Amino acid sequence: DSGVTQTPKHLITATGQRVTLRCSPRSGDLSVYWYQQSLDQGLQFLIQYYNGEERAKGNILERFSAQQFPDLHSELNLSSLELGDSALYFCASSARYGTYEQYFGPGTRLTVT
Amino acid sequence: DQQVKQNSPSLSVQEGRISILNCDYTNSMFDYFLWYKKYPAEGPTFLISISSIKDKNEDGRFTVFLNKSAKHLSLHIVPSQPGDSAVYFCAATDPQAGTALIFGKGTTLSVSS
Secondary structure (H helix, E strand, O other), rough: OOOOOOEEEEEEEEEOOOOEEEEOHHHHHHHHEEEOOOOOOEEEEEEEEEEOEEEEOOOOOOEEEEOOOOOOOOOEEEEOHHHHHHHHEEEEOOOOOOOOEEOOOOOOOEOOO | OOOOEOOEEEEEEEEEOOEEEEEOHHHOOOOEEEEEEOOOOOEEEEEEEEOOOOOOOEEEEEEEEOOOOOOOOEEEEOOHHHHHHEEEEEEEEEEHHHOOOEEEEEEEEEEEO
16 A cells, blocks of 8 residues: 555546546655556656645646645546546655655546546 | 657566566656556556666665666566566656656566466
8 A cells, every 4th residue: 555545446427527536645745746547558647746836747638637735635637528538547646856756546547438 | 759668568477587677768868767566456566766877776576777878777576476467667757857757658577376
């Protein structure tokens, strides 16, 4: 158990809808990262927050957004969903800014029908 | 274009023998490399890492070798155990992009008893 929790575990929704994925980092970790793993792909970095502020952006679509709250949990919002958004979404946390080792949650499997 | 490549999708090894997983990268600026292991329905688990200023790092049965001139790293598992059967991801960090991880597509290791 990495100490990172993600909810829900599975999510099935229709095209055009909006969903919110939630992540709680390990106790004390200030950095939260979001990654997407599509079929036959490695994990693709989406966005990073550190202590409530956005720190880095990867290949995140404009339809997607995220935030980190004062209690350090983070939410990833996906809107106007398309079939191609079906994927595993992982959250990871790390202790300090500049630390490379990240600890991953179990992921949320999103299926868009 | 993939910056981190794991060219072998799968590897089969007998219990007790050595497993060698390979990873190539294209960006000579990458400064830190990590290996993660992933079981089905779980998030990636950090295994071992190496800084670009070193050429070897060892942790128990796991050793990572880095050849900067060849832009190549490998993970050696000795002796291999059936519980090592999982997907192994190689990841790298680009100092110009912060601490986000750039992943390969993974290699599935099967260790038979």
